Amino acid sequence: xxxxxxxxxxxxxxxxxxxxxxxxxxxxxxxxxxxxxxxxxxxxxxxxxxxxxxxxxxxxxxxxxxxxxxxxxxxxxxxxxxxxxxxxxxxxxxxxxxxxxxxxxxxxxxxxxxxxxxxxxxxxxxxxxxxxxxxxxxxxxxxxxxxxxxxxxxxxxxxxxxxxxxxxxxxxxxxxxxxxxxxxxxxxxxxxxxxxxxxxxxxxxxxxxxxxxxxxxxxxxxxxxxxxxxxxxxxxxxxxxxxxxxxxxxxxxxxxxxxxxxxxxxxxxxxxxxxxxxxxxxxxxxxxxxxxxxxxxxxxxxxxxxxxxxxxxxxxxxxxxxxxxxxxxxxxxxxxxxxxxxxxxxxxxxxxxxxxxxxxxxxxxxxxxxxxxxxx
Amino acid sequence: xxxxxxxxxxxxxxxxxxxxxxxxxxxxxxxxxxxxxxxxxxxxxxxxxxxxxxxxxxxxxxxxxxxxxxxxxxxxxxxxxxxxxxxxxxxxxxxxxxxxxxxxxxxxxxxxxxxxxxxxxxxxxxxxxxxxxxxxxxxxxxxxxxxxxxxxxxxxxxxxxxxxxxxxxxxxxxxxxxxxxxxxxxxxxxxx
Amino acid sequence: xxxxxxxxxxxxxxxxxxxxxxxxxxxxxxxxxxxxxxxxxxxxxxxxxxxxxxxxxxxxxxxxxxxxxxxxxxxxxxxxxxxxxxxxxxxxxxxxxxxxxxxxxxxxxxxxxxxxxxxxxxxxxxxxxxxxxxxxxxxxxxxxxxxxxxxxxxxxxxxxxxxxxxxxxxxxxxxxxxxxxxxxxxxxxxxxxxxxxxxxxxxxxxxxxxxxxxxxxxxxxxxxxxxxxxxxxxxxxxxxxxxxxxxxxxxxxxxxxxxxxxxxxxxx
Numbered sequence: 001x002x003x004x005x006x007x008x009x010x011x012x013x014x015x016x017x018x019x020x021x022x023x024x025x026x027x028x029x030x031x032x033x034x035x036x037x038x039x040x041x042x043x044x045x046x047x048x049x050x051x052x053x054x055x056x057x058x059x060x061x062x063x064x065x066x067x068x069x070x071x072x073x074x075x076x077x078x079x080x081x082x083x084x085x086x087x088x089x090x091x092x093x094x095x096x097x098x099x100x101x102x103x104x105x106x107x108x109x110x111x112x113x114x115x116x117x118x119x120x121x122x123x124x125x126x127x128x129x130x131x132x133x134x135x136x137x138x139x140x141x142x143x144x145x146x147x148x149x150x151x152x153x154x155x156x157x158x159x160x161x162x163x164x165x166x167x168x169x170x171x172x173x174x175x176x177x178x179x180x181x182x183x184x185x186x187x188x189x190x191x192x193x194x195x196x197x198x199x200x201x202x203x204x205x206x207x208x209x210x211x212x213x214x215x216x217x218x219x220x221x222x223x224x225x226x227x228x229x230x231x232x233x234x235x236x237x238x239x240x241x242x243x244x245x246x247x248x249x250x251x252x253x254x255x256x257x258x259x260x261x262x263x264x265x266x267x268x269x270x271x272x273x274x275x276x277x278x279x280x281x282x283x284x285x286x287x288x289x290x291x292x293x294x295x296x297x298x299x300x301x302x303x304x305x306x307x308x309x310x311x312x313x314x315x316x317x318x319x320x321x322x323x324x325x326x327x328x329x330x331x332x333x334x335x336x337x338x339x340x341x342x343x344x345x346x347x348x349x350x351x352x353x354x355x356x357x358x359x360x361x362x363x364x365x366x367x368x369x370x371x372x373x374x375x376x
Numbered sequence: 377x378x379x380x381x382x383x384x385x386x387x388x389x390x391x392x393x394x395x396x397x398x399x400x401x402x403x404x405x406x407x408x409x410x411x412x413x414x415x416x417x418x419x420x421x422x423x424x425x426x427x428x429x430x431x432x433x434x435x436x437x438x439x440x441x442x443x444x445x446x447x448x449x450x451x452x453x454x455x456x457x458x459x460x461x462x463x464x465x466x467x468x469x470x471x472x473x474x475x476x477x478x479x480x481x482x483x484x485x486x487x488x489x490x491x492x493x494x495x496x497x498x499x500x501x502x503x504x505x506x507x508x509x510x511x512x513x514x515x516x517x518x519x520x521x522x523x524x525x526x527x528x529x530x531x532x533x534x535x536x537x538x539x540x541x542x543x544x545x546x547x548x549x550x551x552x553x554x555x556x557x558x559x560x561x562x563x564x565x566x567x568x
Numbered sequence: 569x570x571x572x573x574x575x576x577x578x579x580x581x582x583x584x585x586x587x588x589x590x591x592x593x594x595x596x597x598x599x600x601x602x603x604x605x606x607x608x609x610x611x612x613x614x615x616x617x618x619x620x621x622x623x624x625x626x627x628x629x630x631x632x633x634x635x636x637x638x639x640x641x642x643x644x645x646x647x648x649x650x651x652x653x654x655x656x657x658x659x660x661x662x663x664x665x666x667x668x669x670x671x672x673x674x675x676x677x678x679x680x681x682x683x684x685x686x687x688x689x690x691x692x693x694x695x696x697x698x699x700x701x702x703x704x705x706x707x708x709x710x711x712x713x714x715x716x717x718x719x720x721x722x723x724x725x726x727x728x729x730x731x732x733x734x735x736x737x738x739x740x741x742x743x744x745x746x747x748x749x750x751x752x753x754x755x756x757x758x759x760x761x762x763x764x765x766x767x768x769x770x771x772x773x774x775x776x777x778x779x780x781x782x783x784x785x786x787x788x789x790x791x792x793x794x795x796x797x798x799x800x801x802x803x804x805x806x807x808x809x810x811x812x813x814x815x816x817x818x819x820x821x822x823x824x825x826x827x828x829x830x831x832x833x834x835x836x
Contacts, residue, residue: 024396024403024411042663068662072655073688080652080685084628084659087646088667092659110649161434194438195396195411197403214644214660216667218623224638226629226647273438280436354441 037202042068089213109148113227117176126350134350135189264293281358385449394504395426400526498541509549602802604792651682654689693750693784711797752783
């Protein structure tokens, strides 16, 4: 488990070998460059804190690379430009932060219905409403349970380091195109604003063969990309097709990492920045004799329910740590049922829990579950 | 060994850059490093903060709640971060702006006139680099050579004409922190 | 006009001047009797034929009665969310510089929910052509008031007639767009009689040619009918269109910047 985490954290360092020197990059900029290196053909965006550097990086680099960059009139404009570009088979990136993602929800639903691939980056900030510009994870429900209307799902990848974010960008394009679905990278203000070492060695996913993309019906029957199916029978058949696709994604694309779980008595469940804070808390806890471990979902949908359910019976409790009011908690409870107590510590509004706070929460969890082993 | 540093002061004092130099120096040494600028609620009041964590193992929280070192360039920074310092942590104070004395006795304090030293090196805005020099003199988080190399690399990109001034500011902070130590060892009082 | 090789005993002496455009499918349309979309679809189809654009055309269908344009115009099509067609077309255009790109939008779509998208596509001077069908009403949802509804006009959401004090004034959006330097061509036509249909076709041709010549956004507003929404017979609708609607929406070419001196074009 530990090796899993280390490999994920170091991104492509091992693959790259010693010849490529790591460089320090801001998360926003690293994600942007990783997209360019992954073959992103077009980027559309609108300024919003804390993801503005991503837009700025693209504004400079995309034209340099002969690619498409447009600063749209709104997030609505940006995501619909992405829809149009994706319809032509372009590899498309869009980025925003929470309030902007809400505006993009409409087109996310249309793209899911029309089966158009796009990678969407949400560098989350505090909500609801205009909220704050501080780091947050309060869009978990939005990312994993919806955005827009209708029966659809979106794969969600949550990096916990900047190096990992770089690797997940290529994965996201691959998933988006393989399954013809919008795919989201869910980061937060810390992941966007911090600088960490990145090995500038990138992966460009293979392009899938032409088959549905719009290019002009030259010598072939015309193609129509639509989400409208006015006959309920026809729409139900289409929805069944989508659901079958989502089942395949749920079977094949689950990603997670564990750290020090082998001898852990309490596992912290956390993703993104919360997982980083948890790691420091775990180090301090272990120095004080408390055997804590980390279970870190990397795909938030599909959620690693089976893996968590397999780990849970060995533990006296799960402590969910989030930069939210406890949204991840619901998926954790669904995964483990009543096999193990699920406790929660979170901060909201742009506040980040400190390692000290998390350690205190872990100590309380430890004390609450002390004594004869509860039936597991 | 993990070392968490907070650099804090007014916006415009070059804190983020000084933190970046420290992070880049750690990178040159092949260490794990994270750099996190003040951002969000912390920016209220025009105070700029930057957390730099250097470690030999993958880094946990990029935000530092129990700093091993604090470089405080203005009074509010000292008020805010002195209480958070880890036991036997280092507090670098900009004597040019901070009159108050630290209250804790379980930490190490180095006071030096960062602003004056920066001006002498060529530019007031080098004040953070002076503080960085003092930090590295007292806490070998990274080697001095690595800092000089990192600084040269970063400054040369956009302002090659300022490399010498930056190096001078770093040396001024470094040397003053060492000589303060010698004064303290000989039982003398601090000189501003 | 589409020409088809004459057949029959007198083939040599006859010339067929009216036939079924290749770029119009055989499907019977879902449009109501007296609806203008059929005529406007046909004009677009004839021009796709005449300019030989079909093989490289990507159309953007919008939300409203004309969403099914892709059932009648056999070219590649992408369906847009309501009002966003100019943004979708921007993405298509930027990714496929060689394609011929047009949107087909109604007045609710373009002049209400999609106002930001059309104005900023215009501001960017996107090389797209916009067919803007204005029948002054939301047809598909049952005849509600649109931003283009005439003062005093009764709709299901202005049951006593549009009152400026409550619902404001008809929006002259094509005149507004004509002010924007990124718009190379803007015109307003009508389908009220065969002569006007011919003029409208010439406008759409010019709009398409402007795109082919590398100009900025080109738009043709086509005043059209909605007998069901208006509560009129098809014939009454045409009369209303010919005599009443044009008083609020005068016909003609509003701007053709490709005809202006090069200095002005450079500024645009």
